[in-house]
Amino acid sequence: xxxxxxxxxxxxxxxxxxxxxxxxxxxxxxxxxxxxxxxxxxxxxxxxxxxxxxxxxxxxxxxxxxxxxxxxxxxxxxxxxxxxxxxxxxxxxxxxxxxxxxxxxxxxxxxxxxxxxxxxxxxxxxxxxxxxxxxxxxxxxxxxxxxxxxxxxxxxxxxxxxxxxxxxxxxxxxxxxxxxxxxxxxxxxxxxxxxxxxxxxxxxxxxxxxxxxxxxxxxxxxxxxxxxxxxxxxxxxxxxxxxxxxxxxxxxxxxxxxxxxxxxxxxxxxxxxxxxxxxxxxxxxxxxxxxxxxxxxxxxxxxxxxxxxxxxxxxxxxxxxxxxxxxxxxxxxxxxxxxxxxxxxxxxxxxxxxxxxxxxxxxxxxxxxxxxxxxxxxxxxxxxxxxxxxxxxxxxxxxxxxxxxxxxxxxxxxxxxxxxxxxxxxxxxxxxxxxxxxxxxxxxxxxxxxxxxxxx
Amino acid sequence: xxxxxxxxxxxxxxxxxxxxxxxxxxxxxxxxxxxxxxxxxxxxxxxxxxxxxxxxxxxxxxxxxxxxxxxxxxxxxxxxxxxxxxxxxxxxxxxxxxxxxxxxxxxxxxxxxxxxxxxxxxxxxxxxxxxxxxxxxxxxxxxxxxxxxxxxxxxxxxxxxxxxxxxxxxxxxxxxxxxxxxxxxxxxxxxxxxxxxxxxxxxxxxxxxxxxxxxxxxxxxxxxxxxxxxxxxx
Numbered sequence: 001x002x003x004x005x006x007x008x009x010x011x012x013x014x015x016x017x018x019x020x021x022x023x024x025x026x027x028x029x030x031x032x033x034x035x036x037x038x039x040x041x042x043x044x045x046x047x048x049x050x051x052x053x054x055x056x057x058x059x060x061x062x063x064x065x066x067x068x069x070x071x072x073x074x075x076x077x078x079x080x081x082x083x084x085x086x087x088x089x090x091x092x093x094x095x096x097x098x099x100x101x102x103x104x105x106x107x108x109x110x111x112x113x114x115x116x117x118x119x120x121x122x123x124x125x126x127x128x129x130x131x132x133x134x135x136x137x138x139x140x141x142x143x144x145x146x147x148x149x150x151x152x153x154x155x156x157x158x159x160x161x162x163x164x165x166x167x168x169x170x171x172x173x174x175x176x177x178x179x180x181x182x183x184x185x186x187x188x189x190x191x192x193x194x195x196x197x198x199x200x201x202x203x204x205x206x207x208x209x210x211x212x213x214x215x216x217x218x219x220x221x222x223x224x225x226x227x228x229x230x231x232x233x234x235x236x237x238x239x240x241x242x243x244x245x246x247x248x249x250x251x252x253x254x255x256x257x258x259x260x261x262x263x264x265x266x267x268x269x270x271x272x273x274x275x276x277x278x279x280x281x282x283x284x285x286x287x288x289x290x291x292x293x294x295x296x297x298x299x300x301x302x303x304x305x306x307x308x309x310x311x312x313x314x315x316x317x318x319x320x321x322x323x324x325x326x327x328x329x330x331x332x333x334x335x336x337x338x339x340x341x342x343x344x345x346x347x348x349x350x351x352x353x354x355x356x357x358x359x360x361x362x363x364x365x366x367x368x369x370x371x372x373x374x375x376x377x378x379x380x381x382x383x384x385x386x387x388x389x390x391x392x393x394x395x396x397x398x399x400x401x402x403x404x405x406x407x408x409x410x411x412x413x414x415x416x417x418x419x420x421x422x423x424x425x426x427x428x429x430x431x432x433x434x435x436x437x438x439x440x441x442x443x444x445x446x447x448x449x450x451x452x453x454x455x456x
Numbered sequence: 457x458x459x460x461x462x463x464x465x466x467x468x469x470x471x472x473x474x475x476x477x478x479x480x481x482x483x484x485x486x487x488x489x490x491x492x493x494x495x496x497x498x499x500x501x502x503x504x505x506x507x508x509x510x511x512x513x514x515x516x517x518x519x520x521x522x523x524x525x526x527x528x529x530x531x532x533x534x535x536x537x538x539x540x541x542x543x544x545x546x547x548x549x550x551x552x553x554x555x556x557x558x559x560x561x562x563x564x565x566x567x568x569x570x571x572x573x574x575x576x577x578x579x580x581x582x583x584x585x586x587x588x589x590x591x592x593x594x595x596x597x598x599x600x601x602x603x604x605x606x607x608x609x610x611x612x613x614x615x616x617x618x619x620x621x622x623x624x625x626x627x628x629x630x631x632x633x634x635x636x637x638x639x640x641x642x643x644x645x646x647x648x649x650x651x652x653x654x655x656x657x658x659x660x661x662x663x664x665x666x667x668x669x670x671x672x673x674x675x676x677x678x679x680x681x682x683x684x685x686x687x688x689x690x
Contacts, residue, residue: 241536242510246466249558253472256561260479274560281558309676316677317646351647 008182013175020167021160028156045081045144049115049126053140056085057132060093069094086139099143101125106139181205181212185219197227237288244284251277279420286422289348290404293429307337307382307454308371310347315369318354326363329354333370337382339454341434346454349430352423353386353450359419360390360448373456380456381436387449392442401440402428427452458572459501462486463493463519464508464534473506476561482568490514497523504572506564508534508557509546517549524550530571530613534559547653552613553640554650570641574613590623591666591683604662614639615658618651622672622682631679655680 052075060068068085072094076082085093090106092098101118102125109116109127118125124144131137184205191199200206200223206216255277259270312331319329339346357367367388374381393401400406405421428438436454443449460482462470470486477484485502487493490511497505497519505523509516520531533551546554552571555564588595594603600616602609611619617639622630633644636651644651659672666683673681 245536245558246469249466250469250472252558253469253476253561256476257472260476277558312677320646 007179009175009179012178013171016171016174017168020171021164024160024163028160032156045079045142046124046126048079048081049128049140049142052081052083052142053128053130053138056083056140057130057136057138060085060138061132061134061136065093065095069096072096081142081144083140083142086141088137090139093138099125099141102127102141106141109139178212181208181216185212185216188219188223192223192226197223197230199223237291241284241288245281248277248281248284283420283422286420286426290422290426290429293345293426293433302340302342305339305341305343305346307339307346307384308334310343311350311369311371311384314347314350314354318351318358318367321355322358322367325358327358327361328366329358330366330368331370332368333372335371335373337371337373337456339382339434339456341454345430346434349427349452350384350386352427353384353452356419356423357386357388357390357448357450361388362390365389374453382454382456384452384454385449387443387447389447392446392448393440395442398440398442402438424450457481457483458503460484460504460506460568461493461496461502462506463488463490463497463511463516464506465489465510465512466508473561473564477565477568480565490516490519494519494522497529498527500527502529504568504575505529505531506534506568507531507551510536517545520546520549520551528613530575532567532571544653547612547614547650548657550610550612566642571613573641574617574639588620588623590626593619593623593662595620595623609661611658611661614654615661618654618658619662622680626682629675629679629681633679635679 056068056071059071072083072085082096082099084096084098084102086098086106087093090103105116105118105125105127109129113129115129116127126142126144128140128142129137130140185201188199188201200220201216206213206220208216252274255270255274258266262270311334315329315331322329354367354369361367365388367386369387370385372383372385374383397406402424404425406425407421424438431438431452431454434454436452438450438452440448440450458481460477462473462484464470464486465488467486467488470484470488474484474486485496487496490513493505493507493511494514496502507516507520507523511519516533520533523529523531530552531550533546533554534557535546535554536557552574553567555567586597588597592605594606595601595616596603597620600613602611602616602619618635621635621638632651636642636644636648639654640651655672655674662671664671669683671683675681
């Protein structure tokens, strides 16, 4: 999880949280934009219209226009309702400006002698005919403003904040609830991939009744099957090696007996039998090694390996062997490199390439072995190169020589006791298992050069 | 005639080995299962045991462990070829040598001879009773006991011989081929790492350090040296 914003946990958390906030803001906005004049407030103001009109008429008749004006101002201050007061002839008595649309409404009220409303605009306009105690007719016109928006914004913000916090906590738990089992599953998967075949998802997860629980149970089922398959494979490998080698072991001793009891004239044939049975035995070993490598069931421990001493050891041993057939192996360059890996495997990987080179280099020449540190693509590599002086390999076969039992067209080497055909295949798999690669190429001045690159 | 006990489930192989060893001067008793093999190995009627790692029922290592708990009879292990784990485990438990199966019977005879020769008490020779002392190590050639700082260290026959040669030549390089010849009784062949394995086991048992220096130093490509700056043993 390099980028935390790519984690499912954060995604779920942020998406749900943001969704929750957006829904709330949207609901609030729609509500605020479409809501009618706050009903409670309007009703209270409307119910006051009648008594206020009556009171205005009394004040006007008893105390005059000035008192009316101040009373109306008082009303506007306390309730926000601005009222005007007209006589029978439609003349304004308080000296206050008539609200727009008042004239038309007054006409309607005069005609019907009833209270009349105008809801058309943003605000409500009410015209109320009133008869004073002295029998005079007046018209009270009230302009009731819509409740200002600002007044309710603050509680709305508080509400939003509460949603933000509670929603946040809720989303946090939701995201955890959804992703924690996934993380656990991932840990177990990694364990399994690293070769711990007994890795299983914990009961707590597997016993859940939801989809994640199902996934956990399915995973356990899969791991179970994998384990039994690998175990069966390992058992088979053991059986093969035992069953194939038993007759070979008997053959070897019987051969010894034949030598004890026969004359010199049988020696050539017996030598041949011995060589072929050795070859067969070597092939079984390598085939087993290859199978083990390809099935990925190697359980040998990884240790820290000093590559330079490994390369030197192999070269020395190979040199000793090569001198017997009038060839040699030289270490031309080594650098200090340590790597974590399976020592026996790396040793046989290098050994196979060197021995192969010894087989193909002409008499009297040397196989050159080198170990170099290289830097490339942000990583350090150990590069082991082995180069012979033979005829090389046709260009189109350069990749094929790492296939099991591959023989180059010109297969005369077979007669000269040439290997099992598995050595380079083992090398390729062993190196790949250590996170490296193998490449073969023909050197410009003749001979094959095989390069093993291992990541340090 | 020296008596060899072969513990191997392969009846045919046992017969052939018996037939082969007869003219070489050994009588062979063959046992095909581990439990009986242990009984027979502890009967004191044999000079050497040849033990197969792959046994049905009781596994070869368990057999070896149980023999070693009660007896020092020389044991030659037969291991699966290419299985280094078997080899290392076998030597650690206390096998005197190992031979990968399938083997050449000549090789088997050579190994049996070498192991038996090592097992002979050397009392008749010039050194009737000798104690080698060097640093914290004390070797009693009579009882073949090794003590480190007074405490007995359990060594196998091979490890004892190896330590003796290294101590006698303390401060000098002992070549690998000489070690193989003297200790394992055979010629050093390329790709044979068994002597290194024995040295590594010896290091483990005696401790890697001696007075803050490497106890047994590897001279790459040549051999080993015990206590590079040590004085000669008494």
